[in-house]
Amino acid sequence: MPFLLPISVTQDNAVQLEKDGLLNLAALRSIDCSNLKDFDSTVLTVLLAWQKKLQANGEHMSVQNAPEKLTVLASVYGVAELLGLS
Numbered sequence: 001m002p003f004l005l006p007i008s009v010t011q012d013n014a015v016q017l018e019k020d021g022l023l024n025l026a027a028l029r030s031i032d033c034s035n036l037k038d039f040d041s042t043v044l045t046v047l048l049a050w051q052k053k054l055q056a057n058g059e060h061m062s063v064q065n066a067p068e069k070l071t072v073l074a075s076v077y078g079v080a081e082l083l084g085l086s
Helices: 014-022 025-029 042-056 068-076
Strands: 030-032 062-064
Touching (some): 014 025, 042 068
Parallel strands (some): 030 062
């Protein structure tokens, strides 16, 4: 079952979201962004932290249903390829 991102990911909830994800590493192999509407670059920090943890365990993360804004933001920050959003 994929890990479903909430509607909003900002500085207000990013730390808790990161912790929640790390408690459920198996679900982080697939991240579903279909609910994601309100976000800033903080979401990239969360996704990269999860990916780093998974890679340390020899696993990979897949980001699904990424909104166009997320893909553009990842490109601007130079991490689109790292997150599989290119």
